[in-house]
Amino acid sequence: MSRRVVVIGHGMVGARFVENVRRRDPSGVRVRLTVLGAEARPAYNRVLLSTVLAGGLSARSVELHPPGWAARHRVDLRLGVAATGIDPVRREVTCSDGAVERYDELVLATGSRAWVPPVEGLADGDAPAEGVAAFRDLDDCERILAMARPGARFAVLGGGLLGCEAARGLAGRGVRVTLLHPVGHLMERQLDPGAGCVLAAALERLGIEVRLDTTAVSWHPGEGLRYRDADGTTAFLAADGVVVAAGVRAETDLAAKAGVAVDRGVLVDDRLATSDDRIHAIGDCAQHAGGVAGLVQPGWEQAAVLADLVTGAAPSARYHGTRAVTRLKARDVDLAVVGDPAELDGDGEVLRFADPTGGRYAALALRADRVVGGVAIGLPDAAASMVQFYDSGAPAPSDRLGLLLGRALPGGAVETADPGRLPASALVCRCNSVTKGALVTAWRAGATDPGALRRATRAATGCGSCGDTVDGICAWLANADSRPPVLHAVGSTDRAEGAA
Secondary structure: OOEEEEEEOOOHHHHHHHHHHHHHOOOOOOEEEEEEEOOOOOOEOHHHHHHHHHOOOOOHHHEOOOOOHHHHOOEEEEEOOOEEEEEOOOOEEEEOOOOEEEOOEEEEOOOEEEOOOOOEOOEEOOEEOOOEEEOOOHHHHHHHHHHOOOOOEEEEEOOOHHHHHHHHHHHHOOOEEEEEOOOOOOOOOOOOHHHHHHHHHHHHHOOEEEEOOOEEEEEEOOOEEEEEOOOOOEEEEEOOEEEEOOOEEEOOHHHHHOOOOEOOOEEOOOOOEOOOOOEEEOHHHEEOOOOOOOOHHHHHHHHHHHHHHHHOOOOOOOOOOOOOEEEOOEOOEOEEEEEOHHHHHOOOEEEEEEEOOOOEEEEEEEEOOEEEEEEEEOOHHHHHHHHHHHHHOOOOOOOHHHHHOOOOOHHHOOOOOOHHHOOOOOEEEOOOOEEHHHHHHHHHOOOOOHHHHHHHHOOOOOOOOOHHHHHHHHHHHHHHHHOOOEEEEEOOEEEEEOOO
């Protein structure tokens, strides 16, 4: 008899869990799936919202599944239906449409919600005030775009990852942007002060005014924003709108009301089980000792482990944490971060290169000859090398300058801007664990254009930051296949070799 699995949440992680379950149980013999999605939209790639905001993608193009996917894969998908309560004793979920769903296993993939700081005038009850938008979902994007005409003036509150992406996206629309951040450098959770300074300079070259150590005081619709500098001075910024990207909070209300243990998120163990063994949590709503908040990769890794468990495909599967890699998805700003940024201020070996004028910066922290933290801005070769050493755990070469500037890869391979020279083992797409070798294999199997490679391997369908590398490998393969074969005489038999 199939197990009844109810999934609350149809965002990126909930949708990925459903995909993984059906990949392991295509006919639905072992698992009967019901999915409750509070948004009326199909699941979409939330990580690409900044690209939608910048005009590089349409809302439709970031949907994760084609129309009819759920029905074809035996998934009972309820869009526009929210869960309103959980009864863990009766193992039932009550829904906003009045339905009651029984479950054998319940999966919370409720994600997180935008946090709006307690600034006068930003909120109208539970909704954003006039001229104010969060930056969390497609509805937010549409609200922002409706206000963001070219020449308009916007304030973006928050200089973290989302705030920087939102500022760049708006600037790409011809909007005049002022980015206000209450800390002394941008993206302080991921960057050291040197990197934050270079990032601020890069954004300013793109026409974005950056104000650090600055907090919003009050919003006045139709007029502008009053703010306070670090020295306590207040000033007024004329603005047509405000985008709030000040952080998120895990959606834990349902779990807490059901008596499930929560802290900053819903507490889970290595089996992604909560304090109630029948209830699991994955993604941004989950709090695991080795998880990394705010990134999609941990959620997708958790989705794969939980799918192994609920289908019985791998009963011993466990989630032990994620090696963090962060990329800023903003056009004309190449930034990558690995590991713990605190390591850059630790007592281990630290290498640095700074070129603020040129918008370039690299810093690497090493312990026991391994890369444990690092950041690279404006140095794509250094970023590729840093990520590969961090992912593989390979010992760093003795040529520390070559390591810092990206002239080496694990195993002695030399890295250049040519993605064709990456080793086959290089992890190209972290979100979906796709190596260069897997891309080459898919190409040889007939996926001979970038779109086909993406569909066959899922590379570049997560955060999108590896898109240029996937395209580069595709171009390299096409060029290699177009070269005439080289004939070698082997005894009396001719042998043809392809260039790739």
